Amino acid sequence: MRGIFSKRRMTLLVLVALVAVLPLVFPSGYYYRVAALVWISALAAVGLNILMGYAGQVSLGHAGFFGVGAYAVAIGPARLGLASWICILLGAAASGGIAWLVGRPILRLKGHYLAIGTLGFGVLIALVLTSEAKWTGGPDGTSVARLAVANMRISGPTAWYWISGFVLVFGAWLALNLEDSPAGRALRALHDSEIAAALGGIDVARHKLWAFVLAAVYASIAGSELALFDGFITPDTAGFLHSIELVAMVVLGGMGSVLGSVVGAALLTTLPQLLTVFVEYEQALLGLIIMLAMIFLRLGIVPGVQRMLARSAS
Amino acid sequence: MTKPFRGVMLLTIAVACMALAMAVSNALAQDIKIGASLSVTGPASFLGAPEDKTLHLYVDKINAEGGVLGKKLQLVIYDDGGDPNKARTFATRLVEEDKVVVVVGGTTTGATLAMAPIFEDAQIPFVSLAGAVEIIDPVRKYVFKTPHTDRMACEKIFEDLKARGLTKIGMISGTDAFGKSMHEQCLKVVGNYGITVLADESYGAQDSDMTPQLTNIKNAAGLQAVVNPGFGQGPAIVTRNYKQLGITVPLYESHGVASKSYIDLAGPAAEAVRLPAAALLVADQLPDGDPQKPVVVAYKRAYEKATGQPVSTFGGHAYDGLFIVIEAIRRAGTADPKRIRDEIERTTGFIGTGGIVNMSPSDHLGLNLSAFRMLEIKNGDWTMVTATH
Known part of the structure; x- marks a missing residue:
């Protein structure tokens, strides 16, 4: 596994190849848009996977951080006259800071209590974004200034396809490196058993907290990307349903697998587009496909298929 | 065959079905295509569902009566569930994949504002069914709306x-x-x-x-x-x-x-x-001389007969949007989006369920307080x- 074709390199290779080759088969800008949305959601999912897949902690309020990133690039340029790219960084810093502050008490909770704690946090952020209408534009949302670099306005699906693709590859590379680092191993150890990990000399609280902060930063950057890409944002982005969608991406694709998070994001983003031909049966079919995937590939799609391949090879 | 493979096979079959359905829908490309992204499900479904039913009801009716300009109307409706991000994706899809010539609806203000720039860029006329005044103030060249503000x-x-x-x-x-x-x-x-x-x-x-x-x-x-x-x-x-x-x-x-x-x-x-x-x-309480009476009574009867549900003003907005567009297509004599836009803007004396509509380059709603x-x-x-x- 340590050779050229280690799991880490293979995952990155597959991702880079996908991002580079997909445009060759895209007939129109619509495909670029859907693919860009996949890369953006995938970035948030890869981040959440660090918390859920590596460290084994649930967050049902993760869209809150997504919302912080999104509103940072909406409010910063419009109200404070800051450049959009600075606001991406400020949003990420703010998300990381908030995660650090709320993570300390919240991560002491376990199981269902942790889930409820994070859920409450996510709802709070959505509530603030909805009611502070003077700053956020309220429930109807607010428009977002376009990203400009050296006086060039960056907009349109093609440009954002490449930006989001690049950011995703970079984010995946970081997450993969983390997986194989001492910190990553510590996270997986506390995933299996917190007591055993603590006995092994791992600072459980600190590692959990950093996983939470890292996941928040990923979500925040994804949120900034989406807001700049769409040019318009509403508090729904930070809402509970979006949090659930992010968790579903990680679980469906396969917890602990970076490629799995990307596959999960791809499925949940493209399926609603593909299933529109079934009109009123769309929602039922979406549910059916997710159910079938979870019944037959219990570990999630990517680890499930990997195990199947390994089994048929032996 | 192992169990996991069965799951994969089911997925493959589902994908094949979709491809087939898409091929069929492409074969009907000769018609006049009217697009819509409505919140048929989700928290705004009490608005979106009657709009959806109204559009289907009247497009079927018009097609049964011979269509518009000798062509059939083809309705492409997507359900955005009230999510502006999804609505924007569907807007891109309506423009680039379905190549619709005109769009009726946008159920919520958020979805409408998210979609508007797409239709502005593509120069496709867009009649929104959402409430807020921000949609038409300031005026956007290709964006109109039917509900009162x-x-x-x-x-x-x-x-x-x-x-x-x-x-x-x-x-x-x-x-x-x-x-x-x-x-x-x-x-x-x-x-x-x-x-x-x-x-x-x-x-x-x-x-x-x-x-x-x-x-x-x-x-x-x-x-x-x-x-x-x-x-x-x-x-x-x-x-x-x-x-x-x-x-x-x-x-x-x-x-x-x-x-x-x-x-x-x-x-x-x-x-x-x-x-x-x-x-x-x-x-039913309107005085007989009221110009709106025949229109609202006919719509109420048709809607309640077809759906078995009480009529709502929200479906009425969709009725108004659809007929403003159809009359514009008839006047334009072509399904060219730019010509349709110009004719929508020239709508005068149109009697809808929401009131009497008189649009102008500075007023893309065209209703006054008498509505x-x-x-x-x-x-x-x-x-x-x-x-x-």
């Missing part, structure tokens, strides 16, 4: 207050999108009518008791009337609490509660409450207020 509802209420000689009011508003937007618009125009707001309270959309806020309003010295911009169940609770507290000055609700369920929820407390609403709500009727609830039913004194 909340600002007009405020003006209609204030007009009626002024006619009754009531100038000192209290306001209690919902904090949801609808209540917030209308509250803001009311405060903008209240000065034009010489009316002052003595007390300004708000409540959350899920609150179940508004007695404290109403007590504050009740205690305002010289109070002559109360206005309640709100939506859903909130106003019904306000109305009940209002009677419980024994407040006797007139209560005004918004067009947001213009449905039978408000009267049912508020019960006898709703007696004598006034609100502005579209003519559709009192279709609203002031209603009063009497004996548990709507009645039209004829003399405003």
